[in-house]
Amino acid sequence: MIQIFPVHDKAQLKSFIDFPHDLYKGDPFYVPELFIAQRDLLSRHPFLKHSEMQLFLAMDGKKLVGRIAAILNNNHNRFNGTNEGFFGFLDAVDNIDVFKALTDAALAWLKEKGVHSVIGPVNPSTNETCGMLVEGFDSAPMIMMTYNRPYYNTYMQQLGFGKKTDLLAYLLQRDDLNDKSMRLMESLKQRLAQKGITIRKGNLKNFRQEVDGLRKVYNEAWDKNLGFVPMTDEEFDYMAKDMKLVLDPDFCLVAEHEGKAIGFVLAMPDINQVQRKVKRGRLLPTGIFKLLFGRKKINAIRIIALGITEPYRKMGIEAVFYGMVMKSGLEKGMQQAEASWILEDNEMMNRGIQHINGKVYKKYRLYEKAL
Template structure:
């Protein structure tokens, strides 16, 4: 990143559409030279930040800031507060007094620390006593600062940032509070024999049914899956429940990427108790589109969506209802869903790798599943906090 150390830096709140456009465009300018950065679609970047578009704003409020020097925009940050996060138990990572920051981009360390200080001041003015981040904007979007795995592009729904940011954030007095792990696993040749034995035994168990989702019943299936998710993840660090409108928003955003053979629901004695969502990695397409579907991006995207070929398949979400967690049945269901989707992913989509995460560093059950299928860590994210004196 080029340093332009001329005049003083001023931090201004985003007020106008022009300001918001500068906020979005800065990420493109600062990251364009990074071959591992995947430009988001600008329309989605704007929607994330816009009340009325992103239902997070129904229970959250945010202030965006720009850093300017000599008439140029040289940095950005968001400061935000989620009322649902404030209502969570303090021992679970969020809780009363905890505000957030995210979407940090800066040309140099001085700018980054000035932005962090301004975000902290806003949070303090709102009555917050702790600053936790980065979250962009919710825990369900792109949480954490990338601290390992800078050399390869992220898959869909994972963030990417400059390696410079970690020392800048830590230099501003932030300490790590949670590590998020992402795993990569070769899938073309199948999994180790022990996994295959567990799957084979599960297939003979008449109590178990692993079914594909029915896209004709998309809204009902989305509600079912997110209901399991809200139960399965409710004790996890950082958990904030998804609202009905957020579930509908995510469903609408991902509907084009939903393929029935890549999403499974596990039923035990006729009751839905687990799910696994797998998405083709559209980032393989977006990395060359510079955030725009014009002039020919629409055609490329629509052609790809008709029958996507995806070298990597991404597992952003899976869950087992709380009452089954840490049981042998939970492991069986997880391995069955993973294997059934692996078979279709290789045969239909030409997939060679699975990408799983993020996984909390204390989620022993999921880490054990990852190790059993011989997955290896390929990206590590970290969430930090700081007491606001």
């Protein structure tokens, strides 16, 4: 019989974090999350200052067989004028009864909070990892992307969860790139300069001021995306601090108009290529060295974010961003780039990636269910 237990102490939290390592043992595409990062995300992240999250474990006798989080994102509901709940961090063995017990527990907790529908998976919001893999099970996820086995989707549909939207991941191969953006880059930069718009590399030496400018762009440029909720100052700072550890300024570009940030693109080396080898996500005793010395062998990047504030779109800034990132990637010997995630109905972004020969190679789904 499947029993569900809420997580209340450090030992249970450790079990919650470690469960996927056992579930995916031997899977060549599984990438363990770093224990320290997951512990902080689930127990002391700034998200928890404005919202609520309850973690649950599923037990079959003495055996741990699944986990889930029920999430009430108060900022999301305030910003979007909605009354929605979320679920996330869902992992379970290949058994529909376990999925039902877990989702029933999360939905019951959310129903008590008075929400009318539930969306997920988000971990714990669309500002972090989200989506359930529905296509592209033949390769490992890139940095800050999710992974699961095909049976997850079968069971979600059988339990009455419907598709809300799909999130697309495009693969750009070195030998297939359309280099038009690179060829037009200099002339586009000159044309933008005549309008007072310049594009530069991110400034890690003045990181504090840089983050302040990019936060404003992020909260303006993404405000119409499905599921978007502005990050608080603390949330953005938290994310930026984490990213700085693997940030390469050649892949972080800022567009400015008369000194004011109006757009940015952020790509990051695919640290997952190294993190796959960090046993159970522990940095000690050897994991830290694998991360430090393995970075030089990384041959792929992920374009995580590209945003431009409303008045400056369709001026060629996007093309310059792509051109500069492509040029830096080729110079550094990168063989692949992933552009993700992009909403399936974001026509402008999808056309832009397709124009440089990007091909959809993974799809992630957000499910929803009325309560």
